[in-house]
Amino acid sequence: xxxxxxxxxxxxxxxxxxxxxxxxxxxxQCNFSVYEALRVIEGKVxxxxxxxxxxxxxxxxxxxxxxxxxxxxxxxxxxxxxxxxIDFATLRVLIVGGLEPILFVTAAPILEYPxxxxxxxxxxxxxxxxxFMPQCKTSNLLLNYLALEDSKRRGGFEALLIDxxxxxxxGTRSNFYGFRDNVxxxxxxxxxxxxxxxxxxxxxxxxxxxxxxxxxxxxDNLEYYDEVFISATSxxxxxxxxxxxxxxxxxxxxxxxxxxxxxxxELDSTI
Amino acid sequence: xxxxxxxxxxxxxxxxxxxxxxxxxxxxQCNFSVYEALRVIEGKVxxxxxxxxxxxxxxxxxxxxxxxxxxxxxxxxxxxxxxxxIDFATLRVLIVGGLEPILFVTAAPILEYPxxxxxxxxxxxxxxxxxFMPQCKTSNLLLNYLALEDSKRRGGFEALLIDxxxxxxxGTRSNFYGFRDNVxxxxxxxxxxxxxxxxxxxxxxxxxxxxxxxxxxxxDNLEYYDEVFISATSxxxxxxxxxxxxxxxxxxxxxxxxxxxxxxxELDSTI
Numbered sequence: 001x002x003x004x005x006x007x008x009x010x011x012x013x014x015x016x017x018x019x020x021x022x023x024x025x026x027x028x029q030c031n032f033s034v035y036e037a038l039r040v041i042e043g044k045v046x047x048x049x050x051x052x053x054x055x056x057x058x059x060x061x062x063x064x065x066x067x068x069x070x071x072x073x074x075x076x077x078x079x080x081x082x083x084x085x086i087d088f089a090t091l092r093v094l095i096v097g098g099l100e101p102i103l104f105v106t107a108a109p110i111l112e113y114p115x116x117x118x119x120x121x122x123x124x125x126x127x128x129x130x131x132f133m134p135q136c137k138t139s140n141l142l143l144n145y146l147a148l149e150d151s152k153r154r155g156g157f158e159a160l161l162i163d164x165x166x167x168x169x170x171g172t173r174s175n176f177y178g179f180r181d182n183v184x185x186x187x188x189x190x191x192x193x194x195x196x197x198x199x200x201x202x203x204x205x206x207x208x209x210x211x212x213x214x215x216x217x218x219x220d221n222l223e224y225y226d227e228v229f230i231s232a233t234s235x236x237x238x239x240x241x242x243x244x245x246x247x248x249x250x251x252x253x254x255x256x257x258x259x260x261x262x263x264x265x266e267l268d269s270t271i
Numbered sequence: 272x273x274x275x276x277x278x279x280x281x282x283x284x285x286x287x288x289x290x291x292x293x294x295x296x297x298x299x300q301c302n303f304s305v306y307e308a309l310r311v312i313e314g315k316v317x318x319x320x321x322x323x324x325x326x327x328x329x330x331x332x333x334x335x336x337x338x339x340x341x342x343x344x345x346x347x348x349x350x351x352x353x354x355x356x357i358d359f360a361t362l363r364v365l366i367v368g369g370l371e372p373i374l375f376v377t378a379a380p381i382l383e384y385p386x387x388x389x390x391x392x393x394x395x396x397x398x399x400x401x402x403f404m405p406q407c408k409t410s411n412l413l414l415n416y417l418a419l420e421d422s423k424r425r426g427g428f429e430a431l432l433i434d435x436x437x438x439x440x441x442g443t444r445s446n447f448y449g450f451r452d453n454v455x456x457x458x459x460x461x462x463x464x465x466x467x468x469x470x471x472x473x474x475x476x477x478x479x480x481x482x483x484x485x486x487x488x489x490x491d492n493l494e495y496y497d498e499v500f501i502s503a504t505s506x507x508x509x510x511x512x513x514x515x516x517x518x519x520x521x522x523x524x525x526x527x528x529x530x531x532x533x534x535x536x537e538l539d540s541t542i
Binding site for chain 1: 290293298299363420
């Protein structure tokens with residue numbers, strides 16, 4: 001058995017081709033669902049407990065109730081890992097709400113980026129829009145999709161979302177940070193998704209003695225920042241070379257150091 | 272054959288149990304899809320051309336391209352109506368975007384409301400939130416779902432969405448209107464979905480010599496309105512008896528007259 005031979009539906013092994021949802025179900029039509037994306041490294045899951053805790057929080061915020069315990073979900077994840085002898089993968093846990101909640105676990109090849117992107121930094125575009133319930137990892141992702149598609153059409157790697165006050169809150173699949181006078185700025189938790197990697201980045205800054213201000217960066221003030229980056233489960237900390245027309249010429253030294261610490265910490269936190 | 276025996280997928284008749292979507296498709300995960308709900312009356316479709324035009328507009332607004340022509344979609348709809356000998360139904364046309372767009376037509380019993388609701392008017396609650404791209408009928412419906420669930424929990428029939436300026440824009444599945452000094456007020460098109468029934472209501476007001484102001488009603492000014500209602504394909508014009516704590520005691524005479532005209536006009540516009 002190998003990656004992609006199976007999926008899980010409410011604890012049962014199924015063929016991935018049966019990982020489908022009926023379009024007539026109201027909860028599917030209205031994307032009343034929450035999800036998590038997990039990294040599997042050498043058969044172990046990175047930050048599993050944090051992801052399961054966030055899954056539960058997302059669900060509670062939208063009153064999506066499910067009877068699955070963290071232990072159960074964890075067992076099902078490892079059932080899939082064992083059955084398909086998965087070494088490295090990105091797993092997706094999806095819970096669709098309603099009278100009979102449905103939980104899926106599906107596996108895809110691990111999402112990794114070439115070293116050159118870390119060396120050179122990525123190009124990001126911006127997109128105006130505010131996520132609905134940003135603390136909540138739901139399937140209500142059309143804004144994120146449209147923003148990222150717009151970015152890709154223009155050669156971008158990620159789109160940064162600008163809120164009604166002209167502030168950059170987060171990327172479509174990442175948190176956003178900027179260094180100004182050696183202080184790291186990032187949007188506060190009430191504005192953004194509580195990224196598991198964001199938690200790691202902030203822990204790493206504490207270890208390095210970097211001061212952090214949790215305040216969203218104004219797009220018009222970006223020029224005052226000398227190093228900017230994004231973070232996500234798949235990227236750890238990813239340097240940004242350019243945002244729209246504004247170039248950040250540095251060597252991304254602090255970002256790459258944070259990235260290294262975050263990745264090392266992952267290995268200590270696998271289950 | 273009868274209602275619900277079949278569905279349509281890209282022109283082919285399928286079993287409704289096969290009207291499913293793979294959860295691993297990015298466009299499904301991000302609800303990159305548009306839809307329309309159609310009324311079938313005596314085997315004919317109400318306002319078919321208007322619905323197909325709006326489907327196309329919704330798709331264009333989010334850069335969802337599909338190769339299906341209006342004629343093709345119309346033929347597929349009638350294929351389903353003929354095959355299952357459908358007299359009365361609510362049909363749902365759903366197009367999921369991506370490299371290979373998928374179009375489904377599914378049929379459900381026609382959605383109708385008891386006469387008592389029209390006689391007495393319905394109870395509406397309010398919910399703070401603005402739809403993303405309100406002109407666009409996409410599956411990005413979590414706000415609508417949460418608002419309506421909140422309303423149902425409190426005994427409501429519909430939730431009215433209040434924007435950041437304290438104005439009522441629309442309901443979760445309806446447009447909203449209020450009479451003040453015999454002038455009908457409703458939110459302008461740039462703020463709301465261009466309801467097919469909204470178009471009908473506005474045509475009917477013209478015939479009755481009712482003046483219309485397209486401006487969103489401030490929630491705090493609701494007390495100055497003496498008759499309020501909502502409109503939707505399934506409801507035509509539905510009187511409102513009460514919004515949160517505020518009662519509208521009238522006989523809903525103008526609303527019911529508009530409702531009658533809208534329903535009559537539907538019969539003239541079936542195909």
